[in-house]
Amino acid sequence: MDVNNSLSGFNSMASTFAKDVDQAFWINFWISIVLGLSVLIPMFYFAWKYRESNVKDEEIENVTHNTALEIGWTLIPTMLMMVLFYYGYSSMKSLRTMPAASESIVVKVEGSKWKWKYEYPANKAGHVHKITSVYDKKIGDVKRGLYVPVGTNIILEMTAPLNDVIHSYFVPAFRMKEDVVPGRMTKQWFKSDVVGEYEVECAEYCGTAHSYMYSKIVVMEQADYDKWFESNAKSPFEDASAAPISKGQSLYEDNGCAGCHSIDSEATLVGPGLKGIGAKYDAEYLKNAIINPDKDVPAGFFPGVMPPFALSDADVAELVKYMQNAK
């Protein structure tokens, strides 16, 4: 599949409403140029024409009024402003008018410190795709993302956990952005006609790893998408025939631990690196570190950063096992 792997900002238009936004921007741009020059050209001209050495004191005139001009520079800008308001409004209209849910794929999005999670509707086999997307600093890329078919309406139903903070789901190439607010439901939608990979950035300040809260949207051919959607694979790009990963690793990825902890080194991302952690602490400690992270805080870190995870005992046990194996 042809994937464009570099950031695509305002110079690439990949959603159906992007051209409306760009049009509004450029209309504004040219009107601004005109209005700006209407101030700057006379200013430069007067500064030159009436420069000190060019004017005798008797030539100075105290012009203080000119009704026609004054009306002109009130009314014309007002009218231009209304033009701008209209285009701002109309481009927003296409961004904010949600298509019918029945004609769209509705994906639940959860933004939390510092990962994005997607939850799809169940496929024919009843499997619900739940994808956690985190940025991997080491490879400089996002692991997994939102997979969508080309030319289809996608509605994002977004929220954040109640004990989290505000984030913002920003897709520069689509010109869309909406905050993800704990306790609220916010929505946005898009339809992309261009196959490709598009960066998602968190645009609302959310703390330590705000700069790394990336995700990506992968727009694919319908057939590729269907093939993946009806399968159980975590992503269309992961080889289904490869050795299955352990339950622990899977939990580790799905809960977004990787966003804060490096499993194979001691480097600090947000929390401490977990390499060799099994040798340092017993299982009980590790279990506690997940369920009640604020209890034992290692030196150099603060309580309140790592959220408590409410996982089943079995899952925690698997995670602990996985961490103990991280040597």
Next chain:
Amino acid sequence: MDTNTIDYAKERSGYYKILVGLLLLTVVTFVQPHMFMTESTFAAQMIIAVIKGWLILMFYMHLKGEKLIIWMTGFSLFIVFTFFAIVIGVDVQKFQFKDESHITASVTATPEAGHTAAPVAH
């Protein structure tokens, strides 16, 4: 300063009259829920409060005749009013996705604090 210009007895009886008025209005606040405008206690109470406030401003606080200060007071109140008009009158009235948001739920169902999936939709 204005020692000579005031009529002591008249001003004093003025204070008492206003007090009686305010006390009466307080009684009205208590009977109102059982008497009138029962379909909108809130509006009735606020109307009474505005009348009381007006009495206090004009007489207890001697605003009567103070043109400049009345204008300024009006301006300040107008600003507060606009905040209400926009935030309450527009934004909250049109609260988006109310039915799906946690904070607007009418029953508390606090999901386990923690990273459980999307909050419960009610």
Next chain:
Amino acid sequence: MSKTYFDETHCAIGHPKSKFMQWMLTVDHKRIGIMYAAVMFFYFFIAVGTAFMMRLELLAPGGQFLDGDTFNQAFTLHGVIMIFLFIIPGVPAVLGNIVMPLMIGAKDVSFPRLNWFTFWLYVVGTFIALASLFTDAGFADTGWTFYAPYSINTSTNVIFTLVAAFVLGMASILTGLNFLVTIHRLRAPGMDFWKMPLFVWGIYATAWIQLLATPVVGITLILAIMEKYFGIGIFDPAKGGDPVLFEHLFWIYSHPAVYLMILPAFGIMSEIIPTFSRREVFGYRAIAISSASIAGIGYLVWGHHLYTSGMADTAKIIFSFLTFFVAIPTGIKFYDWVATMYKGKIILATPMLWALGTIITFTIGGLTGVTIAMIGVDIHLQDTYYTVAHFHYAMLGGVVFLFFAGLHYWFPLVTGKMYNEYHGKISFYLQFVGFNLLWFPMFIAGYYGMPRRYFDYLPEFQIYHQVSFLGAVIFITGLIYMFVVFYKGWTKGEPSGTNPWNATTLEWHLPTSPPPLENHSKVPYVDFNPYEYHHGQPVVKFDYKTMQRID
């Protein structure tokens, strides 16, 4: 001369002998203004230092020498100092204090001791703000906007910063209150509102914003503190609190606050342009009224900061519509200033250079503000460097530039000496070029989707940050240069005389320069307009003994 309340030392309490204590306790508005400048200037350099650190960090993608947390604290420190410690008190507290009473022919502000108290309240506020730098938990990392629930959850020492912002807000309210009463009560006889200099109009409009908007942020900060320590619930989603309410309350103040910054600065512009065009100002009433209407409309548009917050779409549309109406009175001011230059005699002294430079930079800042007032476009540009560039163009290229213009303009009034014009101009050109190099590339980066408050970014944006860094270096060089020029001027400058600029307003009609403690020896009777020139010479002349007109 009339007897006054205070003795010659002009102190709030007691009659100290030492010069130092006389300054510390002074109620004299000019001295208080100078002290504000000194304190502000100190903090300002801390904020410039942090800004420079951020630019250095952003020179290349990847963490250089700051980690995420430190960077977050850095931009919070930078934003908090620049906004609450520097630019909001800025022009009113320094130039407003020094010049405004002189301009209206008053002997001091209405409540001189309150003014003294306000200054020290401000100083205490700055201490509280900076104190948290030295605590274990470290300086707040919330950004200057303190958005809940982040500010409620963060483990850093946000309480100090909140309290500090509250205290500084109190100081700002009291300054505004003092100025409002002063302008209403203490104008020289004969000076009605239409005879006030335009700087006084700017201060007047500003004072209303200080008075009526600041309490809202004050209570918001208190509510945030209550939320953090007493769990009242209104900003805590788990208890039903709505983070968007915090944003509303915050911007109800903080949007008017940006006009609080710019209006007195526009006032400076309105003084400088006629003086250095040697003619009467064009459209005096239009400029005066536009100040008032910017202040008024400014109350109605805070929601343009909430276009992507989840606020109701209808509200967004209303806010967007209203926002455009601020641009119109601003435009009127700009056209009036340019028209003032028509058929004048333009003297390109340093203050005028700064003023004209600001017309360029603020036009860019304002017009890009109009870009992001368009909802659809702002949904893309919100919280990107486009916004950051907009507000630096408006605040640095608008307010701070005009502040510098004012500092040059009133330098001889305050010190009685003249700075070196030649070097002053060099520092202007350095800063002007540096500034544009610093911030213009950020429009492009933002436009391509570079989010703000990122300490690490994708390699695509590097080129813009590099140019920007170069600009910062030039800019800061020019800045230091300028302060050296000021310092030299103050210590070694030529005596300037009382009216070096041939200006018309009352602060230039004083018996001595710098002005004596009680200002005008006698209060003049004002039966003239503020900018009366005839053939390039001020019309009104005074006998400085009796302050009677002799023209």
Next chain:
Amino acid sequence: MSGPYVPEIAIDRNGNEHIVQGWQGDFYGGKLGFWLFMFTEVLMFGAMFMALAYYNTLHPQDFLDASASLNRLLGGINTVVLLISALTMGLGLLNMRVGKVKEAKQMIWATIILATLFLVIKGFEWRAEYNHGIFLMHDQLLPESSLALGQKLFFGLYFTMTGLHGFHIIIGIGLMIWLLKRINAQKVTPDHHILYWNIALYWDIVHLIWVFVFPYYYMIGAGGATGGH
């Protein structure tokens, strides 16, 4: 102080004299300044009322329920107490203006006593609520309690706003004691009573705020759970 203040005279071109308003002894200026200060109070409480109305609109029923559970009797008594204290304050000022200093001081004492009474009653109310498990950071108002969200918000704001109002009362008492001292020291006299005037204004605004706080908290639910918006 170095002697009484003599206003200055400005002379215009025709030789006419104009009295210059100095900042010294400017009664109107002092009053204007205090009014401006009171606007800041209005905006502060205005913003809190806005928060209240915000959640009220989102949870109308919860607000009625919560309001219905407050103690209207004590709230009503407090309203009357404040009403009377506003009267005593006003009469005291009037006495001062006509030169009856002793009566003025008695009235101030009466106001202080009424203000204290208000606080005591408020304290009983808060205690009763505490005993019902309703208090900040306590029992019912914790995130995990099953109390409806709207009610939590109602009570959160109730304690904040009545608390802040109570704080104003305490400040008011302090100001009145200070005022008594100033009167005793002859700094506030029938001819020079701007301080008294402004403290009376302060007391009125504290009362004025209560005029709105009281119905919004205590009365909206008085009509039972159905009377509402």
